[in-house]
Amino acid sequence: MAQSEPRTLFEKIWEAHLVSAETEETPAVLYVDLHLVHEVTSPQAFAVLRERGLKVRRPERTVATMDHSTPTTPGRFVVEDAQCAAQLAELQANCSEHGIELHALGSEQQGIVHVIGPEMGLTQPGMTIVCGDSHTSTHGAFGAFAFGIGTSEVAHVLATQCLLQRRPRTLEVRVEGRLRPGVSAKDLILAVIARLGMAGGAGHVIEYSGPAIRALSMEERMTVCNMSIEAGARAGLIGPDDATFQYLAGRPRAPRAEAWEEALVLWRTLTSDPGARYDRSLTIDAAALEPTVTFGTNPSMSAPVVGAVPDPQSLQEPASRAALERALEYMGLRPGQRLLGHPIEVVFIGSCTNSRLEDLRAAASLLRGRKVAPRVRVLVVPGSRQVKRAAEQEGLDQVFREAGAEWREPGCSMCIAMNGDQLRPGQAAVSTSNRNFEGRQGPGGRTFLASPLTAAAAAIKGAIADPRELLR
Amino acid sequence: MEPFKTLESRTVVVARPDIDTDQIIPARFLKGTTRTGLGKHLFAGWPDFPRDEGARVLVAGPNFGCGSSREHAAWALVDYGFRAVVSSSIADIFRANALKNGLLPVAVDEAMHRRLVARPGARVIIDLAQRTLELEGARVTFAIDPFARRCLLEGTDELGFLLAQQNAIAAHEKERAC
Numbered sequence: 001m002a003q004s005e006p007r008t009l010f011e012k013i014w015e016a017h018l019v020s021a022e023t024e025e026t027p028a029v030l031y032v033d034l035h036l037v038h039e040v041t042s043p044q045a046f047a048v049l050r051e052r053g054l055k056v057r058r059p060e061r062t063v064a065t066m067d068h069s070t071p072t073t074p075g076r077f078v079v080e081d082a083q084c085a086a087q088l089a090e091l092q093a094n095c096s097e098h099g100i101e102l103h104a105l106g107s108e109q110q111g112i113v114h115v116i117g118p119e120m121g122l123t124q125p126g127m128t129i130v131c132g133d134s135h136t137s138t139h140g141a142f143g144a145f146a147f148g149i150g151t152s153e154v155a156h157v158l159a160t161q162c163l164l165q166r167r168p169r170t171l172e173v174r175v176e177g178r179l180r181p182g183v184s185a186k187d188l189i190l191a192v193i194a195r196l197g198m199a200g201g202a203g204h205v206i207e208y209s210g211p212a213i214r215a216l217s218m219e220e221r222m223t224v225c226n227m228s229i230e231a232g233a234r235a236g237l238i239g240p241d242d243a244t245f246q247y248l249a250g251r252p253r254a255p256r257a258e259a260w261e262e263a264l265v266l267w268r269t270l271t272s273d274p275g276a277r278y279d280r281s282l283t284i285d286a287a288a289l290e291p292t293v294t295f296g297t298n299p300s301m302s303a304p305v306v307g308a309v310p311d312p313q314s315l316q317e318p319a320s321r322a323a324l325e326r327a328l329e330y331m332g333l334r335p336g337q338r339l340l341g342h343p344i345e346v347v348f349i350g351s352c353t354n355s356r357l358e359d360l361r362a363a364a365s366l367l368r369g370r371k372v373a374p375r376v377r378v379l380v381v382p383g384s385r386q387v388k389r390a391a392e393q394e395g396l397d398q399v400f401r402e403a404g405a406e407w408r409e410p411g412c413s414m415c416i417a418m419n420g421d422q423l424r425p426g427q428a429a430v431s432t433s434n435r436n437f438e439g440r441q442g443p444g445g446r447t448f449l450a451s452p453l454t455a456a457a458a459a460i461k462g463a464i465a466d467p468r469e470l471l472r
Numbered sequence: 473m474e475p476f477k478t479l480e481s482r483t484v485v486v487a488r489p490d491i492d493t494d495q496i497i498p499a500r501f502l503k504g505t506t507r508t509g510l511g512k513h514l515f516a517g518w519p520d521f522p523r524d525e526g527a528r529v530l531v532a533g534p535n536f537g538c539g540s541s542r543e544h545a546a547w548a549l550v551d552y553g554f555r556a557v558v559s560s561s562i563a564d565i566f567r568a569n570a571l572k573n574g575l576l577p578v579a580v581d582e583a584m585h586r587r588l589v590a591r592p593g594a595r596v597i598i599d600l601a602q603r604t605l606e607l608e609g610a611r612v613t614f615a616i617d618p619f620a621r622r623c624l625l626e627g628t629d630e631l632g633f634l635l636a637q638q639n640a641i642a643a644h645e646k647e648r649a650c
Contacts, residue, residue: 162634
C-alpha cells in the first residue's frame with residue numbers, strides 16, 4: 001500500500017470538512033461544525049433568512065450569546081442605550097424563532113463568545129468553527145479550524161451550515177525555548193505580530209508549534225491564537241495534546257464515557273505529520289522575549305516595556321514613515337522616548353484575549369496587598385459569568401476591590417467600547433485587549449496593549465511599568 | 473445585486489497603510505439592525521477624509537480593511553457611493569465582505585498603486601470582464617477569484633449557489649454522522 005503524503009493539521013481538518021472540493025471555477029464547499037452568534041453581526045443575517053423564506057439548517061449547531069454591547073455595570077439588566085437594547089431584543093427574538101440556544105444577559109452561562117465556547121466544552125479538536133467576529137481564531141487553541149466571517153456569510157451558515165472557501169496557505173510559527181518569568185503568552189503573540197507585520201499572515205492559517213507552545217496552558221494558547229488575525233491570518237491553530245484533553249474532560253458539552261474515549265482516539269490523530277510541509281515557516285526564541293507593550297495604533301507597533309519609542313526618521317519607506325509619525329502624534333509620544341514611566345490614566349483588564357481565570361489570577365498576583373495609583377481608573381471585566389464566579393470563589397474580586405479597581409459584569413466592554421465603557425479623548429490606557437486602533441476604545445483614546453501582568457503593574461505605578469520589578 | 477460590468481470614475485485617495493475597519497466605520501455605529509444608512513458614518517473619526525460624493529473608486533494604502541470582520545465597513549462604503557476599492561493589497565475578511573456587496577476589491581501592482589496614490593481625483597476605468605484597470609492610458613490586469621467575478625458580472629450572490637448544494641450537504645452530514 002502506498003504511503004500517504006504527510007499532512008499538516010490544517011489539511012486534515014480541511015479535507016474532513018469538504019462537502020465538495022474547490023476547482024478553478026468554484027471555491028470549496030466547507031462544512032461548519034459549530035456556529036457562534038452574537039448580537040452585533042447577526043441581525044442582518046437573520047433578515048436574509050426572512051427575506052428568502054429560509055430556515056436555520058442546524059439550529060443545534062448554533063449557539064448565541066450577548067456580549068458586545070451589554071453593560072458591565074453591576075445590576076445591569078436595564079440596557080439604557082435604546083439601540084443596543086433593540087439589537088439585544090432582536091437577537092432574543094431571532095433565537096427563539098429559530099430554536100437557537102441563547103445565553104442572554106442574566107443567564108449563568110453568558111459571556112464573551114470566545115470565552116464561553118471553550119469553557120462549555122463546545123469548542124473541540126478537529127472542528128470547523130465560525131462566528132461573525134474576527135477573534136474566532138481563539139478556538140484554534142484546541143486544534144479547531146476557527147475563523148471570523150462577515151454577516152453575509154453568517155447568513156450562508158445559518159441557511160446551509162456551509163461556506164464557500166478557497167483553501168488558505170499554511171504558515172508554521174515555531175517557538176523554541178521557554179518564556180521567562182514575567183513574560184506571558186500576550187508578550188509572545190505581540191512579538192509574533194511585530195515580526196510578521198499587520199499583513200504578514202494574510203491568506204494563511206498559522207500553526208503554532210515548538211516547546212514554548214507545548215508548555216503553555218490552554219488559556220495561554222487561546223491568547224496566542226486569538227490575536228492571529230492581528231497579523232492578517234485567517235486562523236491560528238495549535239495541535240491538541242494532553243493539556244487540551246485535560247481541559248475538556250468533564251466540560252458540559254464535551255463527549256462523555258464511550259464517546260469520550262472514541263473522541264480521544266480521533267483527537268490524537270490531529271497533529272501535523274512528521275515531514276508535513278508548510279507554505280512558510282518562522283522561528284521565534286521564547287527566551288529572548290520580554291514584557292511587551294504597543295506604542296502605536298496597530299498591534300504590530302510594539303516594543304519591550306524597557307525599550308524606547310522608535311524614530312520615524314529611521315524608516316526608509318515614506319508611507320511607513322508617515323504612518324509611524326501619525327501614530328506617534330495620535331498616541332502623544334515622542335521619538336526615542338522611553339516607554340517605562342509614561343503616564344496612563346486607565347487600565348482595562350478584560351476582552352476575549354485576556355479575561356479568563358488565569359489572566360485575572362495573574363493581574364491579582366501583583367495587585368494583592370497593593371493599591372492602584374491615585375487618579376488611575378482600573379476596570380476588571382471577567383470574560384464570562386463562569387469566570388466571574390470562579391474568580392469570586394478564590395477571592396480575586398476582593399483583591400481587585402481592595403486595590404481600588406472596579407469589578408464588573410462580563411462582556412466585551414472597553415475592548416470595543418460599544419456599551420458605554422470607553423476612554424475619553426486623549427486618555428491613555430494600558431489594555432489587555434487586542435486592538436489599539438485609533439478610537440477603538442473611544443474617540444481620541446490612546447491604547448497601549450499589554451499582558452495582564454504588565455497591565456496590573458501599570459495600574460500600581462500609574463505609568464507603563466515592568467511587571468518583573470513587582471514580582472516577588 | 474446590480475451586475476458589475478465596467479466602472480469609470482474619478483478616485484478618492486487615502487494613502488495610509490493598514491486602514492482597519494474601525495477607521496472605516498467605528499464600533500459605535502454598529503448598533504443598528506439593518507444594513508442601510510451607514511454611508512454618513514464612513515471614516516467618522518477622520519475629519520481629513522477627502523469627501524467627494526461623486527467618486528466611485530477609493531484608492532487606499534496597502535492591507536486595506538484589516539481588523540474586525542464587521543461587514544458594516546463594506547455596507548458603509550457602498551452606501552456612500554463607492555463601487556470599487558483599489559490598493560496594493562486588501563485584507564482577507566474585508567475582501568470577502570466587499571465581494572458580497574457589489575464592491576469590487578482590486579489589488580494592483582505597486583507601480584500602478586504608486587501612480588494612483590500620486591493622482592487623487594484621476595479618472596480610472598475598471599473593466600471586470602477583462603480584469604483591467606486603466607489610468608491615463610496605462611492599463612494593468614488584476615487578479616480576482618473566477619467565481620466571485622462571475623457572481624459580480626451576473627449580479628448573483630453566493631447563497632443561491634450554496635442552496636443548490638443541499639443534496640451534497642445532506643450526503644456529507646450522513647457520511648460523517650453530523
